[in-house]
Amino acid sequence: MAVTQAERRAMTRALALAVRGPRGINPQVGAVILSPAGDVLAEGWHRGAGTPHAEIDALSHLADGAGRGATAVVTLEPCNHTGRTGPCALALIDAGVSRVVYALDDPGAVSGGGTERLYAAGVEVEAGEQADAATALIADWLxxxxxxxxxxxxxxxxxxxxxxxxxxxxxxxxxxxxxxxxxxxxxxxxxxxxxxxxxxxxxxxxxxxxxxxxxxxxxxxxxxxxxxxxxxxxxxxxxxxxxxxxxxxxxxxxxxxxxxxxxxxxxxxxxxxxxxxxxxxxxxxxxxxxxxxxxxxxxxxxxxxxxxxxxxxxxxxxxxxxxxxxxxxxxxxxxxxxxxxx
Missing domain, CATH: 3.40.430.10 (Dihydrofolate Reductase, subunit A)
Structure with a gap:
């Protein structure tokens, strides 16, 4: 399935949200949650090491069950590891998100692999939307x-x-x-x-x-x-x-x-x-x-x-x-x- 106009607008917004986060050990990441109709349900960004990742931050603004069938638009591939916070890929699955659109693959040997976990759970995944802009945003971190x-x-x-x-x-x-x-x-x-x-x-x-x-x-x-x-x-x-x-x-x-x-x-x-x-x-x-x-x-x-x-x-x-x-x-x-x- 091709990226929709609503998803493209959401990625532009996610990139703008990402820059609110601090530069540091973790990358600047933004996320937007869309309803099945393409309406914005929630937004989030990563506020620094030890704080919830952008996807978790966005999900925290939803009522229970509101993420079911939603699309998560994220500037970086959802992570697949447990550090100071849990795996974002699992959080999206547990929330009932049915589709994920992200810009860049996570290059981390430990944190990468979120796409495979999402696929295994039946979540539709689209990668590469506005990858150049996302790369420019976190070029030093990459x-x-x-x-x-x-x-x-x-x-x-x-x-x-x-x-x-x-x-x-x-x-x-x-x-x-x-x-x-x-x-x-x-x-x-x-x-x-x-x-x-x-x-x-x-x-x-x-x-x-x-x-x-x-x-x-x-x-x-x-x-x-x-x-x-x-x-x-x-x-x-x-x-x-x-x-x-x-x-x-x-x-x-x-x-x-x-x-x-x-x-x-x-x-x-x-x-x-x-x-x-x-x-x-x-x-x-x-x-x-x-x-x-x-x-x-x-x-x-x-x-x-x-x-x-x-x-x-x-x-x-x-x-x-x-x-x-x-x-x-x-x-x-x-x-x-x-x-x-x-």
């Missing part, structure tokens, strides 16, 4: 699920000849105001912003996301990597979020720790040493290179050693977009081995 770590973006600004600073170390500002505003917009989207202690000691960055002189409503969690002590009066210690400090250079361990904290996306904005370390470790899923039409010369390259001894070992990238930003140019690229995983 990437984290598939990789077991956050999606990592490495950013730097450089001169046309590939330098991150002048010979005396000064780097403010290589790029113009349009490029810097773009960086702050992207910071506000990320769950965490990462720098090394070298950047903290040299530049004393606040690591906030700003909109002009004001702060964006959403701020990334500041993360500082390195063994050197961050001063008590450092600007990062006045960040709206308490900073996370990692006295280690084990990037794999750090990213696993961040993932366990519910951080889905990481914005690496340290200097050349840290950017190069993430790339060399195979932890750069996306690259943002802001290129300014200036020449600096000298040895202060935007990247240092990334483990490329010969041209055959080069890190091949796919350019997704070239974005003009005033006089500057932003290259948005991704690793070739990250195709299909975002």
């Amino acid at each position: 990437s984290a699920q598939r990789r077991g770590r956050p999606h990592i973006t490495v950013k730097w600004a450089q001169s046309l000849d590939g330098r991150a600073a002048a010979s005396d170390g000064t780097s403010q500002w290589i790029t113009g105001p349009e490029a810097r505003a773009d960086v702050h917009r992207r910071r506000a989207i990320a769950d965490a912003i990462v720098v090394g202690t070298g950047t903290v000691l040299a530049d004393d960055p606040a690591l906030t996301a700003r909109d002009g002189d004001a702060l964006h409503a959403r701020q990334p969690v500041p993360v500082v990597i390195g063994s050197r002590e961050t001063p008590a009066d450092a600007a990062v210690r006045r960040h709206p979020h308490e900073p996370l400090f990692f006295d280690t250079h084990d990037l794999q361990a750090i990213t696993r720790d961040l993932h366990a904290r519910g951080i889905q996306s990481v914005f690496v904005e340290g200097g050349p040493t840290l950017a190069s370390a993430f790339i060399a470790a195979g932890l750069a899923d996306s690259i943002l290179a802001y290129i300014a039409p200036v020449l600096l010369g000298g040895e202060r390259l935007a990247l240092t050693d990334i483990g490329v001894p010969t041209i055959d070992a080069a890190h091949r990238l796919t350019i997704d977009e070239w974005v003009p930003l005033g006089p500057d140019l932003l290259a948005i690229a991704r690793s070739e081995d990250s195709k299909g995983v975002r």
